[in-house]
Amino acid sequence: MTTLERLYDRADRGARWLAAAGIALLMLMTLVLMADISTRRTLNFAILGTIDLTQLAVMLAVFFALPLTFLHEANVNVDFFTNRLPPRALAALNCVVTLLSAALLIAIAWFSLVQARIQFAQGDKSMTLGIPMLVYWAPMLFGTTLSILATLLVATREAVRAAGAKVPW
């Protein structure tokens, strides 16, 4: 196993666990919402802050899923016009496209950090529970940063392919 393969293997395992954690939190949120519906309809008592918590669960689920999405190249693309390219040319094209993805993600991560710091400085909080907005930004910054690493790994693999070397995964 080469260093690149080992790195990919570890990244894959980490991304799977992170994504699973995000979806598990979403599942937990369904339980909270079910409890809220039940108590509201039977005891006329609503659980406070379900909207705040749902938004947080969705932020965690989405941004924890992004590194896996990029690592597994699960984003929607159209290969109809390029699927007749020779394998090495296709790998080179994939490499360029993935590097552009990384560039966009870097810009998003950087400017999101700026926005998060502004909201932190202003002391912004969620509507009902008063959760600091920084808590909502944190999964986004974390997930986007890991997605950058995922895209760079995929770009490296495609560069190796474009150079003519065999890549077993």
Next chain:
Amino acid sequence: MSGPLAGALGFAAVVALIALRMPVAIAMGIVGTLGFGLVNGWSTLGFVLGRAPFESVFPIGLSVLPLFILMGVFAAHGGLSRSLYGFVAALIGHLRGGLALATVGACAIFGAVCGSAIATAATMGRVAMPEMRRAGYDDRLSSASVAAGGTLGVMIPPSILFVIYGLMTEQSIGKLLAAGILPGILGTLLYMAAIGWSTARDPKLGPPGPRANWTERLQAARDVWQVVLLFGLVLGGMYWGWFSPTEAAAVGAFGAIVLAWAGGKLKRAGYFTAIKETATTVGMIFMILIGAGIFNYFIDTTGLTDAIVQWIKDLGLPRWWVMFLLMVMYIILGALMDELAMMLLTVGPVFKLIVALGFDPIWFGVMFVTVCEIGMIVPPVGINLFVIQGVSGLPLATIVRGITPFVVADCVRMLLIALVPALATWLPSRMAG
């Protein structure tokens, strides 16, 4: 360069990048970033890149999406699709083309717990294709019936496309989901008519199978009551105002997970696969929303939307001609690009136009989703054709050869919804709240 022209060039650049294999989300994000910087100056770009991705995930209305995705994935992995297919096949499998009819019927019922056409087609394809092959069905009919039947997943609620349309146009998501029920049933019947017409012309396409007795039918019915209950609870809860769309989605997701667990068909590895599939689908859809969020900041500032609306108004065409041209444009676009991207790219300007022309926004949502269904089964980029190709291993040409009657059925459905708008608007008008 004028603003609207810059916007039009932006659209062209996105399509060009998508053709060069760039993910749809990234193409929209990059063009949106560069376009906004060039048109408005680079100093405010940081605000757009910082805010747009956050705003594309944070609003509470969007929480419906991951929950409905969770529901659909667990319904698919929990074996509900096999039970549904077995039930409908027991009822009508003995007719000529009966297994293809059963496939379409099962797709419609499965669509009621799964909001994605791709998931519906892939799931039912794995179940129905081997059965139809064993029964001697022609590959053209079997593959096309699954590809077309799968599209019912985005019309029959819950539907991811309706949710996103509702969020983009500020329409009631509950009403939009209700609006899809009658057109979904109509679509199912018309697809069945297409199968009937195909097998009447060439009986060898779908030979009749053995007739199931009533004991077998009742046995098959025992396995599907949970699906009906889940669908009834999710949609009924929204229809009668018991809970919000987000809560309905949570009830659906919870119910699907419980059914998968109680059915005992989902082992430990199956849970991990379902969670991974949910995660990548959620990541993929929200990444498109993030890209579209950045792109829409750019398009809004170019004034392209208002320019298009004004231009079409100035043409002085009768409003139904405008609608006809829009539908033709969408059929062509749908054949060339992903339906979600098509919606995110175009619904903003088009919605302003159709409201200005006096069309009902809910009715237009149904027309739009019908057009999306056509786009999913029309080559070269009909996504369901590729899904069935992947599931069955058949050449794309074989699937495409069988698809024409289903595309005609969709066009007939669009015509009927245009002639009788109540098909789309009657149920929402009866909703509580």
